[in-house]
Amino acid sequence: MSPELPVFRYHPDPIASGSVRESAETCACCDRATGWIYTATFYTAEDVSGRFCPWCIADGSAAGRFAGEFMDSYGLAGVSEEILHEVTRRTPGFHAWQDPHWLVHCDDAAAFIGEVGYGELAAHPEALDQLRQDLRVGGRHDAALLEQFLTHLGEGATAMLFRCTVCGTHLAYTDAS
Ligand SMILES: [Zn+2]
Numbered sequence: 001m002s003p004e005l006p007v008f009r010y011h012p013d014p015i016a017s018g019s020v021r022e023s024a025e026t027c028a029c030c031d032r033a034t035g036w037i038y039t040a041t042f043y044t045a046e047d048v049s050g051r052f053c054p055w056c057i058a059d060g061s062a063a064g065r066f067a068g069e070f071m072d073s074y075g076l077a078g079v080s081e082e083i084l085h086e087v088t089r090r091t092p093g094f095h096a097w098q099d100p101h102w103l104v105h106c107d108d109a110a111a112f113i114g115e116v117g118y119g120e121l122a123a124h125p126e127a128l129d130q131l132r133q134d135l136r137v138g139g140r141h142d143a144a145l146l147e148q149f150l151t152h153l154g155e156g157a158t159a160m161l162f163r164c165t166v167c168g169t170h171l172a173y174t175d176a177s
């Protein structure tokens with residue numbers, strides 16, 4: 001983790017996840033070249049001439065100035081408005097094939113860890129179990145096919161891994177191209 005970057009409670013290492021990259025680019029909000037630039041989603045109706053530095057994300061200035069959000073509020077039902085706004089307006093989003101969304105645990109938004117395959121997911125059995133249940137509920141009733149799908153995560157379909165900021169349990173959802 002880079003000690004230089006602002007602290008994001010809900011996205012603790014945006015460099016590892018690929019959402020923030022080292023770059024000489026100038027920030028579209030503060031016009032400074034901080035050495036780091038945000039590369040993932042930003043939803044706004046306004047014209048933005050470039051990308052943002054992590055500091056303009058952290059203090060809310062980018063979202064405020066361009067009336068935009070880094071993340072859709074889908075999935076964030078049940079958290080306070082304060083948490084909702086911290087995730088959608090002051091937290092880096094992430095790259096995904098489908099519309100990215102956030103997961104919630106213990107009435108708080110979870111922290112996004114990154115996109116993972118089966119190997120990393122298997123290191124967190126609770127996340128794998130939760131995903132298995134969600135997929136079953138979602139219609140994958142054939143146990144053998146379901147296990148095949150899970151063990152091939154990382155090849156085409158992947159999993160988005162989160163960690164609960166309250167109890168520390170890992171949770172995930174699947175993303176496919
Ligand atoms: Zn900036």
Ligand SMILES: [Zn+2]
Binds near residue numbers: 168
């Ligand atoms: Zn929890």
